[in-house]
Amino acid sequence: MRHCSRELLKVFTNVTLLLCIIIFTVVKFWDIDTKHFEIDDKLALNDALHQYRYLIDNQIQNIELVNYYKNIEHSNKKLMNYLAYASSETNNTMISFLNKNVKPNTFHSHNDYTRQMPLFEALSLGLTSIEADVWLGTDNQRLSVAHRETDLLNYPLRDLNDLYTEPLLTMLNDVNEIYEHFDYNSNTTTIAKKGLYHESENRTMFLVIDFKSEDSSQTYTRLMDTYLKPFIENDFITFFNITSNEMSWRPITVILTGNKPTDLSIIDKDSETDKIGYLGDSKRYVFPEQMLDNLTNLDESSKTFVASTSFSKLCMACDISPWKVILRGKLPARGLRCFKKFIDDAHANNLKTRIWGVPKSLLGFSKNFWRQQIDDLGVDFINVDHLSRVLSYPNYDHN
Ligand SMILES: *[C@@H]1O[C@H](CO)[C@@H](O)[C@H](O)[C@H]1NC(C)=O
Ligand SMILES: *[C@@H]1O[C@H](CO)[C@@H](O)[C@H](O)[C@H]1NC(C)=O
Numbered sequence: 001m002r003h004c005s006r007e008l009l010k011v012f013t014n015v016t017l018l019l020c021i022i023i024f025t026v027v028k029f030w031d032i033d034t035k036h037f038e039i040d041d042k043l044a045l046n047d048a049l050h051q052y053r054y055l056i057d058n059q060i061q062n063i064e065l066v067n068y069y070k071n072i073e074h075s076n077k078k079l080m081n082y083l084a085y086a087s088s089e090t091n092n093t094m095i096s097f098l099n100k101n102v103k104p105n106t107f108h109s110h111n112d113y114t115r116q117m118p119l120f121e122a123l124s125l126g127l128t129s130i131e132a133d134v135w136l137g138t139d140n141q142r143l144s145v146a147h148r149e150t151d152l153l154n155y156p157l158r159d160l161n162d163l164y165t166e167p168l169l170t171m172l173n174d175v176n177e178i179y180e181h182f183d184y185n186s187n188t189t190t191i192a193k194k195g196l197y198h199e200s201e202n203r204t205m206f207l208v209i210d211f212k213s214e215d216s217s218q219t220y221t222r223l224m225d226t227y228l229k230p231f232i233e234n235d236f237i238t239f240f241n242i243t244s245n246e247m248s249w250r251p252i253t254v255i256l257t258g259n260k261p262t263d264l265s266i267i268d269k270d271s272e273t274d275k276i277g278y279l280g281d282s283k284r285y286v287f288p289e290q291m292l293d294n295l296t297n298l299d300e301s302s303k304t305f306v307a308s309t310s311f312s313k314l315c316m317a318c319d320i321s322p323w324k325v326i327l328r329g330k331l332p333a334r335g336l337r338c339f340k341k342f343i344d345d346a347h348a349n350n351l352k353t354r355i356w357g358v359p360k361s362l363l364g365f366s367k368n369f370w371r372q373q374i375d376d377l378g379v380d381f382i383n384v385d386h387l388s389r390v391l392s393y394p395n396y397d398h399n
């Protein structure tokens with residue numbers, strides 16, 4: 001009898017342990033895409049890899065470069081080298097390797113620098129909005145990409161230029177070099193700039209810069225004077241003509257968020273000269289985000305395109321308990337109606353919308369809410385942390 005109860009106890013302990021493990025796994029991973037996003041999952045990069053192998057098979061290329069491709073890990077320069085090589089060998093543009101046959105979509109690559117290949121993964125899947133958090137260096141001379149200030153210690157070399165502006169500029173120069181040839185049939189030279197999407201050359205990419213440092217004004221100065229300057233000089237950047245109130249769209253549109261300057265006297269540097277605009281050319285090259293949950297005092301003079309807010313702030317504005325909603329697994333009808341009012345209000349003001357900070361949880365809330373944003377709310381930019389999700393809804397384009 002005693003033996004028997006000890007056996008029972010053992011079985012009971014094991015079953016309890018197993019249950020705990022199962023419950024833990026469900027709670028922890030249910031809402032997170034189980035399939036890790038690997039190079040083979042990528043549509044266009046896979047394609048590029050095939051072309052790359054073809055080059056190797058035909059002994060066109062130094063075999064060493066195979067390892068460049070395999071060991072990319074945060075080394076965008078290596079991928080850039082590969083793209084430059086492969087494109088010149090085949091007379092294709094770099095972006096044709098990245099996103100040929102991929103339709104641009106309106107997903108937003110949230111904290112994009114956390115991807116294995118920042119920028120390139122998002123472009124290869126056709127995302128038209130890409131976000132990087134920036135910190136002003138202690139010398140005020142550079143902007144580093146990281147989520148928390150302490151991360152800078154681990155990634156001291158992640159400069160905004162290495163991860164974003166240099167590859168972007170290289171790809172834009174590459175695609176426009178080919179484009180600007182004189183057309184002998186019409187005897188014209190087309191000056192419109194080509195963008196970063198092979199299937200939609202005229203499409204702009206929203207580069208969302210999230211200001212993290214306290215000194216927003218210095219961060220802005222650095223962004224303009226160092227990082228955006230070459231884009232301005234090459235006419236690659238969308239601008240607003242302050243005199244005529246007109247927009248001119250270009251391949252890259254810079255959106256500011258986080259601890260950004262909102263004061264137009266900083267953005268346009270009004271006080272320093274009697275000329276208009278930061279560079280005195282009557283143009284504004286950056287567009288601060290508006291608050292989606294509070295569009296009451298929308299300032300018409302500060303031309304903007306995007307309004308965003310966090311999930312919890314929208315819940316608060318709608319007098320909804322985020323926890324109840326999360327436990328239900330999706331937003332109930334009343335919540336949908338209230339959220340929709342904010343989205344519609346933004347649309348009425350010609351603003352595109354984005355909701356960030358959607359909680360991950362048991363019962364797959366973030367997955368369900370992601371569908372609700374698309375099917376019910378008509379949110380323009382869907383905030384994505386796991387890019388593989390884009391593959392299950394590849395044609396969402398709220399342009
Ligand atoms: C690329 O273009 C050059 C010059 O137009 C040509 O000589 C070469 O054969 C082309 N290469 C390929 C792989 O098409
Ligand atoms: C382009 O210019 C050439 C030389 O001036 C001329 O012969 C040709 O007819 C023009 N083509 C068109 C389409 O205007």
Ligand SMILES: *[C@@H]1O[C@H](CO)[C@@H](O)[C@H](O)[C@H]1NC(C)=O
Nearest residue numbers: 241242243244245281282283
């Ligand atoms: C801005 O608008 C003014 C007034 O219409 C015009 O004179 C000027 O050329 C424009 N500037 C640019 C850069 O388009």
Ligand SMILES: *[C@@H]1O[C@H](CO)[C@@H](O)[C@H](O)[C@H]1NC(C)=O
Nearest residue numbers: 291293294295296297298317
């Ligand atoms: C909305 O923003 C205005 C200023 O832009 C502020 O006065 C007001 O208190 C805000 N409302 C809410 C609900 O936060």
Ligand SMILES: CC(=O)N[C@H]1CO[C@H](CO)[C@@H](O)[C@@H]1O
Nearest residue numbers: 193202203204248249250251
């Ligand atoms: C981003 C971009 O270049 N947009 C252009 C697309 O084409 C229209 C019509 O020619 C232009 O007005 C846009 O500026």
